[in-house]
Amino acid sequence: MTRMARRRILTREGIVAAGVAVADRSGIEGVSMRSVGKELGVEGMSLYHHVTNKDDLLDALAAWVFEQIELPPADAEWRSAMERRAQSARLVLRAHPWAIGMLESRPTPSLALLRHHDRVLGWLFDAGFSAASATHAFSAVDAFVYGFALSESTLPFQTEEGTEADFADAVAPDPAEYPNLARSLSDLLGAGSYSYADEFDVGLTFILDSVERSLTA
Structure with a gap:
């Protein structure tokens, strides 16, 4: 087989997939x-x-x-759609934490972003939200999703492994000095069922309860 025949056939999709692999391993700063x-x-x-x-390349990522x-x-019904989308976004960002800071930061919005935003606003408009209230709801949900994903990516324990109790034991605060924090940890973790992921x-x-109340107010 010749060298030319052995040469990898490149495509834009394959390059993006490789960029994802690099970012997953080294962070977005490692992508070049x-x-x-x-x-x-x-x-x-x-x-x-x-x-x-x-x-x-970064736009494509x-x-x-x-x-x-x-x-x-x-x-789709607006609330269930917003919930499903938020749950999915959280899982995607947990799997690819490098994406948290770049989803809305690229100077050239992608067709995927435009389609995404248009769909979300459509659910809210169909439910009776005004442009202002739909934007407020959209922004509040996304701020929560991105913020939670960022928190998960920086926790000193793996939430899916239920290691909160072990971590709390290792850094247990002095009840005399921090009575409220000690009480909170004791009450939450005492039953053995608490998970930060919840x-x-x-x-x-x-x-979403607050958003729904604003619609009916």
């Missing part, structure tokens, strides 16, 4: 034309046939993340 080329086993210059430059988030159909569902319910 050179590092993605290395991931693919080619010279970085080879990528320029499919992506214009690093900014184009942001679009890829939006495409991973479940987007219920346009005629706070997402609780917080999202609080927000």
